């Protein structure tokens with residue numbers, strides 16, 4: 059009786075492995091082919107499981123040679139090639155499959171989908187685009203649309219990116235509003251380069267139509283007004299950001315204050331920023347209000363701001379500000395200079411925007427992560443380490 063139970067314990071890992079196989083290979087096909095499958099195939103699987111990819115490739119090449127009719131084996135080998143960066147081998151493999159006259163249409167589509175991925179990986183975007191487009195109305199449509207979108211964003215073809223994202227929303231049911239609004243903003247950036255402000259404004263309105271919470275559109279609309287000297291209009295546009303995503307107010311705080319200053323209403327601007335600061339507690343708002351106080355020779359006010367903040371939340375940055383204000387007031391504690399220097403040294407250059415998707419560290423805010431291309435993936439406020 060005991061022995062029987064032990065036997066089951068030994069069998070468990072086998073069932074896990076079978077489950078793993080079933081997830082990758084059609085189990086029925088595997089069973090029907092298992093007599094025909096060469097030993098090299100299982101050797102290859104074994105190398106894959108133990109992460110010995112070079113040996114796995116050798117084994118799969120052998121398996122494909124011994125079993126030239128199995129598409130699944132070709133695909134497994136092709137995707138191995140791709141993952142190992144041997145894209146030209148993947149391309150040759152799939153091209154030779156396409157040349158086979160006896161290949162039925164559904165299988166042909168499957169090969170095309172693989173080949174398109176090869177081209178994408180190889181950076182042959184035109185050829186990839188051409189193939190992906192041929193895959194619409196097939197069961198590869200959704201992944202093809204995703205890849206097309208990736209291509210258009212990489213090539214900064216925003217019109218096509220918008221069309222593709224809309225289509226992708228339709229077939230997948232997954233919203234792409236945030237991205238679509240960003241593509242419209244990118245169009246606005248492009249048209250502003252050729253000084254076409256009317257068209258730029260049109261694109262920004264479209265961005266807000268696509269996503270009413272698109273902060274970037276209001277940041278840009280306000281900048282355009284301020285640049286044209288319409289500071290009242292700029293201020294009223296930037297104020298809308300509070301009702302979109304208040305976390306982003308820090309992005310326009312100093313611009314907002316500058317526009318108030320041009321209008322001779324610095325005090326009004328400062329009091330608005332202080333209200334924001336009280337409500338949303340953003341460090342970048344504190345910095346702008348603090349700097350404004352220093353610029354107005356109000357070191358007492360600046361010191362009070364920093365002290366109030368320090369009581370609530372200890373921070374080297376704020377301590378540095380308090381010390382700086384104290385040094386101006388001239389009632390600095392003993393050794394204040396050397397303390398401030400040490401604090402500055404400790405802070406160093408660490409403050410940055412860390413991408414929530416890939417951890418990339420950016421000195422300035424970007425709407426699109428320069429490393430992983432995700433949109434609005436940087437936090438609205440810089441921090442001293444990745445979250």
Ligand SMILES: [Zn+2]
Pocket residue numbers: 413414415416417418427428429430431432435
């Ligand atoms: Zn990133």
